Amino acid sequence: MSTTRRVYKVKKTRRKKRRKALLFFIPVLILVLAASSYAAVLYTKAQNIFDASYESVGTSSKRDGAVNPMADNISILFIGVDDSSERNYQGNSRSDALMLATFNKKQKSIKLVSIPRDSNVYIPSRDTTSKINSAHAFGGPKSTIETVEHLLDVPVDYYVRMNFNAFIDVVDALDGVDVNVPYEINEMDSNDKKGAIHLEPGLQTLDGEEALAIARTRKQDSDIQRGERQQEILKAIVAKGTSVSAVSKYTDVIEAIGDNMTTNLKFSEMKSFIEYVTTDKGLDIESVKLEGTDNTMNGTYYYQLDETSVEEVKQTLQSHMNLPNTTTTDEIETYSN
Numbered sequence: 609m610s611t612t613r614r615v616y617k618v619k620k621t622r623r624k625k626r627r628k629a630l631l632f633f634i635p636v637l638i639l640v641l642a643a644s645s646y647a648a649v650l651y652t653k654a655q656n657i658f659d660a661s662y663e664s665v666g667t668s669s670k671r672d673g674a675v676n677p678m679a680d681n682i683s684i685l686f687i688g689v690d691d692s693s694e695r696n697y698q699g700n701s702r703s704d705a706l707m708l709a710t711f712n713k714k715q716k717s718i719k720l721v722s723i724p725r726d727s728n729v730y731i732p733s734r735d736t737t738s739k740i741n742s743a744h745a746f747g748g749p750k751s752t753i754e755t756v757e758h759l760l761d762v763p764v765d766y767y768v769r770m771n772f773n774a775f776i777d778v779v780d781a782l783d784g785v786d787v788n789v790p791y792e793i794n795e796m797d798s799n800d801k802k803g804a805i806h807l808e809p810g811l812q813t814l815d816g817e818e819a820l821a822i823a824r825t826r827k828q829d830s831d832i833q834r835g836e837r838q839q840e841i842l843k844a845i846v847a848k849g850t851s852v853s854a855v856s857k858y859t860d861v862i863e864a865i866g867d868n869m870t871t872n873l874k875f876s877e878m879k880s881f882i883e884y885v886t887t888d889k890g891l892d893i894e895s896v897k898l899e900g901t902d903n904t905m906n907g908t909y910y911y912q913l914d915e916t917s918v919e920e921v922k923q924t925l926q927s928h929m930n931l932p933n934t935t936t937t938d939e940i941e942t943y944s945n
Contacts, residue, residue, distance in 0.1 A: 653862060658878065670761075671765070683925075685709075687703050687705075687706060689704055689771055698927065702725075707721065707722045708925070721925065726741065726909060731757060734746050740759070746748060766869045766871065766917050770865075776798060776820055777868065778815030778865060779916075785814060785847075787841055789809050790809060896924050
């Protein structure tokens, strides 16, 4: 049987004026929180804050029953929305970004797949095809979960919905993070004020607004370089958040996350993710990317996902979660030919 080398690519999409929530960082924020919750002085405060953030959406239709993150391979869907004053705090606004993370308990590894917000997909709650970011506007987290499950054919066990303020507040709570600015930056801030952020190139400590500007700018490079910058900021947050010097900041970090989040993760379940941080090999995160092309239909822009790429990503996530009836590699290679 012939084999096909599978390479995941990122297609450059058009630059959007609307900012995107930086979901690539959210797993790290939760993991850092999980580590901090073991400190006795923070335990009660963290529990109270996160109990208030809890909102159930029921068990995934792709599961026979509830899962236990202490023992099972699970998944979390991170939903980023911009509920700032500029957007009138609309709870069911369109999602700005979506990312699905699968967690393998034995390997202590995480796979992440970002789903472009303009992806043209089937939305079960409305029995229609539209941009995936409209699923949240149609029915909040539950509608978004059902849409992602239909697209990627894996159970979505948990969700974390965060608004745009969380990233800024967490970086500020840590008194900034050290990041190498690749080139001179002129960007708008979180209130859409143009030119509010001006940075010269070089290694420096950035506050939340500045880190956000670095992570989202695409004026002088591509989406690939943008993703690399985001990974560098992620590493900077991990380094700062897990350092001894950050212990005194954990109260502010907990409040920053709790004030900007809803989730069906219980506080006791959040603590299970500490094991993914404290392994000998460190935090093991691998990005899995969906390939697609720009497309315009009836004057509206869409990101058209490549069917072969979707099938490959499905298999990767299913295999990582050790789900039954997983498509084999040979079957994918045959489909690719």
